[in-house]
Amino acid sequence: MLTQTDSKTLAYVNLFAVLGTLENLCELVPEAKDLLKDKPPISIGFTVKHGPKATLFFVDSCCHIEEGCSPCTIKLPFSSCEKFNGLMTGTVTPIPSKGFTKISFLLKTFVPLTDMLAKYLKPSQEDLANVAFRETSTKLTLYTAASAIAQVGNQDQSGKFSSGLMPDGDIAIDVTDVMGITLKIKDHHLTALRKPCDKPRAAMTFSNLEIARQLLNGEASAMACICNGSIAMRGMINMIDNMNRILDRVGQYLSV
Amino acid sequence: MTFPIYNYPKSQEVFKRAFKVIPSGIYGHQGPSEGCYIPHDAFPLFSSRAMGSHFWDLDGNDYIDYMCGYGPNVLGYRDPDVDDAALEQSKKEDCVTIPSSIMVDFAELLVDTVACADWAFFAKNGNDVTSLAVITARAATHRKKIVFFNSYYHGVSPWTQKLDYPGILEEEVCNNLYVNFNDYPALQKLFAEHKGEIAGLIAQPYMHGNFADNFFPDEGYWQKVRKLCDDHHVVLIIDDVRAGFRLDLAGSDHYFGFKADLICFCKALANGYNVSALCGNDSLKDVVSSLTYTGSYWMSAVPFAAGIACINKMKVLNTPKLFEKLGKDLTDGFVAAAKNNDFQLVVSGAPSLFYLRLADDDSLMLHQQWIAACVKRGIFLTSHHNHFINAALTHEDIKKSIEIAEDAFNALRHHSTSLSFNYHL
Structure with missing residues (x-):
């Protein structure tokens, strides 16, 4: 167990897991879709020195993220992982190196979208009292956490130790009758796909969204939930075991 | 049907x-x-x-x-011979201020039974004696590092766990070295890279890990490992907690034709009565004497009586x-x-x-x-x-x-x- 986080892994988590969840926000939250309505296609590239590079594409009221940032409308360079992480905490204001004429999208669309995402990922108790909000918040948190598992498993010292013990194959992370996520493992490299798994080699299934919320918030233990049956596992349990060790570490990054 | x-x-x-x-x-x-x-x-x-x-x-x-309490049930639950011996001892004494002499009887029996044993030290769980073995190796060599074979299990103390386990500090596992079983060149390389740093090598006698087919050592593997440990003055520890007495009553190292420096027993030792043992060769006896290592129930007499009855019956039944x-x-x-x-x-x-x-x-x-x-x-x-x-x-x-x-x-x-x-x- 490491007690410290590192800024490079945090940058990967922030870019691919947190900002990557804009994909799901635009899909699940009508207000997010409305913000993008009738907007021409636009893309924002993030390039972090000695860190991650990715592009967010906004097309037809939808969003998707891709690795790399060569074909983008707006380019946001960061001189270090710490600077990029500062963007996420609001302590750093980015200066585009490309796309000056599109700055209004950044200010009037992208910032409101990320504010909306933050509202769902760090919800107030008041918002959580609304059942629909609570469900969406949990879904978005689960997408973020699963994507963060891949980033932490690929970048973090402890995460790499865990992924180094994982055999090849796909893990299904499911909430019964609600949603599914795929975590692919190939040569100890992890990739999260925000869609259900076709042919899992291992599966971890939450009996309902509330159990997922409790686990992700640290209100419940995976081991205890497996013991009382509220989380089911099957298949290559060593894959699930190591994934859960990475998930423990993810909590340290997402709470930064 | x-x-x-x-x-x-x-x-x-x-x-x-x-x-x-x-x-x-x-x-x-x-x-x-x-x-x-x-x-x-x-x-x-x-x-x-x-x-x-x-x-x-x-x-x-x-x-x-077919799990036998994960191993302790070796003669059958409530075996009458073991239970009678334990009952007779319990009528006399069990956990007392000074030990019962039956502890000596049990140690003598182990020394006579286990091929590499010149002495026996008793505790309660397998983890107690694997930990004692590692402490002994470090005390004997004044070195820090311990070699493990991947997919190992040696208990639950922090040193047996891994970097990514909750509650386990990096400092508690930073002296652990990992290598694949049966890969002798990799082991040689590891010993060369850490020359003068390795205190001990701890291993199960064959790979009986979870979620994977179990497998035996290659022909001559253990003999090469034994020599490598001797050449580098590394203590060779066999964790026979799981396989002990099920392969060979003289110890699983004996079964595979080599001699461990230290060997750990627990599960099949007393048919479910609560005792474990570390046995070793003479050269390490005084090292163990120098350690601070004890427990409230480690000299309870009833499990010793059960252990004696259990080993004797295992011998009769082969x-x-x-x-x-x-x-x-x-x-x-x-x-x-x-x-x-x-x-x-x-x-x-x-x-x-x-x-x-x-x-x-x-x-x-x-x-x-x-x-x-x-x-x-x-x-x-x-x-x-x-x-x-x-x-x-x-x-x-x-x-x-x-x-x-x-x-x-x-x-x-x-x-x-x-x-x-x-x-x-």
Whole structure:
């Protein structure tokens, strides 16, 4: 167990897991879709020195993220992982190196979208009292956490130790009758796909969204939930075991 | 032949109470999580009594038990000879201010029985003595590093755990070195890279890890490892907690033709009575004397009496040979039952500690379905761990076990065509 986080892994988590969840926000939250309505296609590239590079594409009221940032409308360079992480905490204001004429999208669309995402990922108790909000918040948190598992498993010292013990194959992370996520493992490299798994080699299934919320918030233990049956596992349990060790570490990054 | 399907309402009721007052309800390897109860509700949660090779759960369901309490049941639950010896000793004394002389009798018996043993030190759990072995190696060599073989299990103390385990500090595992079993060149390289730094090498006698086929050392492997340890003045520790006395009453190092410096015993030592032992050669006796290492119950007399009776009875029965035969008869029957239903069951490891895996899918899901179907019909197996044979296992038990296995395979065959993974067969 490491007690410290590192800024490079945090940058990967922030870019691919947190900002990557804009994909799901635009899909699940009508207000997010409305913000993008009738907007021409636009893309924002993030390039972090000695860190991650990715592009967010906004097309037809939808969003998707891709690795790399060569074909983008707006380019946001960061001189270090710490600077990029500062963007996420609001302590750093980015200066585009490309796309000056599109700055209004950044200010009037992208910032409101990320504010909306933050509202769902760090919800107030008041918002959580609304059942629909609570469900969406949990879904978005689960997408973020699963994507963060891949980033932490690929970048973090402890995460790499865990992924180094994982055999090849796909893990299904499911909430019964609600949603599914795929975590692919190939040569100890992890990739999260925000869609259900076709042919899992291992599966971890939450009996309902509330159990997922409790686990992700640290209100419940995976081991205890497996013991009382509220989380089911099957298949290559060593894959699930190591994934859960990475998930423990993810909590340290997402709470930064 | 078809068998009735078990249900567990009483177990589940008690579990609800347990979950309120005990972490996870049942923590550790004898619970639903680490015990891989898949699916969760296919397994009994609490036992009510045990006898011979059977236990009965809280709902009265009868199991032929191939986990043997994860090893301690070596002669049969409630073996009369062991229980009588323990009862007689308990009438005299057990946990007293100074030890009973029966401790010396037990140590002498171990020294006479275990090939590499010149002395014995007693504790309670396997983890107590694997930890003592590592402390001894460090004290003897004034070095820090310990070599482990990947997929090892040596207990639960922080030094046995890993970097990514909750509550385990990096500093507690930073002197652990890892290498693959049977890869002698890699081990040589590791020793060369850390020349003068390695205190000990700790290993199970063969790889009986979880979730994977178990396998033996290559021909001559242990002899090369022994020489390498001698050349580098590294203490060679055999963790015989799991395999001890099931392969060879003189120790599993003896079985594989080499001599350990330190050897750890627990599970089969006293047929369920609570005692473990570290045995070693003379050169390390004074090192152990110098350590601060003790426990409140480590000199209890009753488990010593049980241990003496257990070892003597294992000698009379020649349990390693008996287990080899019983394990082979059982697993041959399982393999045939699988084949009759167009499945391929792979058996690995020693017959006395057999490991099972259905080779028909690479996810273990089919295997987990079959194991669950077996448990629900009355044979207690696990999907992730090696199994154990005990001396009370009868030919009737084996015959019934094979029939249950066949019934479970038959159910699996009828349900697996859709691969929908309905675990309730």
